[in-house]
Amino acid sequence: MKNNMPIARAITLPLSDEVLKTLHTGDELLLTGVMYVGRDAAHKRMIETLEAGEALPVDLKGQVIYFMGPTPARPGKAVGSAGPTSSYRMDTYSPRLIAAGLKGMIGKGMRSGVVKKSMKKYKAVYLGAIGGAGALISRSIKKVDVVAYEDLGTEALRRIEVRDFPVTVVNDIYGGDLYQEGRSQYRIADLRR
Amino acid sequence: MMREIDADKVAETISGLLQEGCYRLSDDVIHALKLAHEREESPPARHVLGKLLENAEVAARDKVPLCQDTGMAVVFLELGQDVHIVGGDLYKAVQEGTRRATTQGYLRKSVVDRPFSARINTEDNTPAVVHTTIVPGEKLKITALSKGFGSENMSKIAMLPPAKGRSGVIDFVVACVDEAGANPCPPVIVGVGIGGTVEKCMLLAKEALLRRVGDPHPDAEIAELESEILKRINDLGIGAMGYGGRITALAVHVEVFPTHIASLPVAVNLQCHSVRHREAVL
Known part of the structure; x- marks a missing residue:
């Protein structure tokens, strides 16, 4: 990692295979375009749908999904607070969606070895948004539509339009992992034990 | 009467x-974040800390959680x-x-x-x-x-044997934060309960989170334990949002209660930087 923050790169969604090749662990990106939003309950339903041999309510092929459940929007606003939720809870579901063509996931926190293997195999990335910055992040979300599972409330499946949505590449398609690299760089070995 | x-x-x-509490980050936390921002050497972690301070301004101004x-x-x-x-x-x-x-x-x-x-x-x-x-x-x-449950989910309790002593307590708390890694949205506040029964111990850990961030425990022995655990946690290198860095915890708060001769209960209740508690007296 460098001593200064890399300059954030503007990226248009969805992520093409060419763009995915240029993304590396630690890169700062500003995403513009369309992405989907879903967390625990929406993932559970999507997997049940796939297991039943049915089609998903939206085609996730080549798309990015953001693990998030917003607070209600105030009148006149597109969305309320809208930061990432912990991604590990989606670990059971993600490999299936990656195999079905999902190219990117946005969340916060660590992913399992199985998910990391799937990302490498199918050339997908995991991007980190800043947990606890939901008010700030909401400003880059311009439009929100519920596309399925409306009964799930905050956990419904949404389609959102974003402009300059800030993320950091955590896991790239080459097997890089920002959490492991960052931690080992700053860890002070404990000699007291 | x-x-x-x-x-x-x-x-x-x-x-x-x-x-x-949901809109306005309290002054003690803002102060702790500013200190962390000054001290942090890791560029990505420093960037995160700056954004968390900016987030607090936006939240208060626009009344967005x-x-x-x-x-x-x-x-x-x-x-x-x-x-x-x-x-x-x-x-x-x-x-x-x-x-x-x-x-x-x-x-x-x-x-x-x-x-x-x-x-x-x-x-x-x-x-x-x-x-x-x-x-x-x-x-x-x-x-x-x-x-918030991102941090709540990473909380833990152990009924240690008394022989584990002070160092056993420290090791358990540090290991809990280490395993949680990026998940509880570091920088965290670490609430620790020591003693009591199993439920009392976790309640102590929760009550520890209500203290003003960074205020040491009035008991010198407990305050020393807090600062030792804090140092050990910040040596883990996890950093803000887990991107690697010197500041993983803003504070460690320990609360203690007598316990049974057969046990040394230790509970860890993690809290992200969004410390949202307010009090009123009627």
């Missing part, structure tokens, strides 16, 4: 406390024994306050009933978890905490 307090006043107070996880409400009541609650049931008033905060404050409905099966959203964030103590006097002190 009994002093009368209206139940609706309790509801209205709790609604206000919960909303205020600091975090989309506006938490589960935990309400601590210190009820003076000379207080008479009139015009309704005290616990119903707590739930009404939680309901009002959720609807009036545009907070997220994050609570589900039947957690092991249907997980049905209660649609108003009730029920709040309530802890009541009866104290002398004719006042009611209310502390309302909105507890």
Whole structure:
């Protein structure tokens, strides 16, 4: 990692295979375009749908999904607070969606070895948004539509339009992992034990 | 003489406390984040800390919750024994306050009933978890905490054998934060309970989170333990958001209670930087 923050790169969604090749662990990106939003309950339903041999309510092929459940929007606003939720809870579901063509996931926190293997195999990335910055992040979300599972409330499946949505590449398609690299760089070995 | 307090006043107070906490990061936390921002050497972690400070400004200005996880409400009541609650049931008033905060404050409905099966959203964030103590006097002190679950999920308890001693306590707390890694949205506040019974121990850890961030425990031996654990945690290198860095925790707060000769209970309750508790005295 460098001593200064890399300059954030503007990226248009969805992520093409060419763009995915240029993304590396630690890169700062500003995403513009369309992405989907879903967390625990929406993932559970999507997997049940796939297991039943049915089609998903939206085609996730080549798309990015953001693990998030917003607070209600105030009148006149597109969305309320809208930061990432912990991604590990989606670990059971993600490999299936990656195999079905999902190219990117946005969340916060660590992913399992199985998910990391799937990302490498199918050339997908995991991007980190800043947990606890939901008010700030909401400003880059311009439009929100519920596309399925409306009964799930905050956990419904949404389609959102974003402009300059800030993320950091955590896991790239080459097997890089920002959490492991960052931690080992700053860890002070404990000699007291 | 009994002093009368209206139940609706309790509801209205709790609604206000919960909303205020969700929009406005308290001064002690802002101060701790600014210090961390100055001290952090890791560029990505420093960047995150700067964004968290910016987030606090936006949240307060636009009345948008600091975090989309506006938490589960935990309400601590210190009820003076000379207080008479009139015009309704005290616990119903707590739930009404939680309901009002959720609807009036545009907070997220994050609570589900039947957690092991249907997980049905209660649609108003009730029920709040309530802890009541009866104290002398004719006042009611209310502390309302909105507890986010990204950090709650990473909390742990151990009933250590007494032989593990002080170093066993330190190792357990540090290992808990190490395993949690990036998940609880570091920088965290680490609430630690030592002693009591299994449920008392975790309650101590939660109460530790209510202290002003960075204030040491008044007991010198406990304060020293806090600073030693904090140093060990910050040597882990996890950093803000887990991107690697020197500041993983803003503070470690320890609360202690006597325990049984056979045990050394230790509980860790993690709290992200969105420390959202407010108090009022009626």
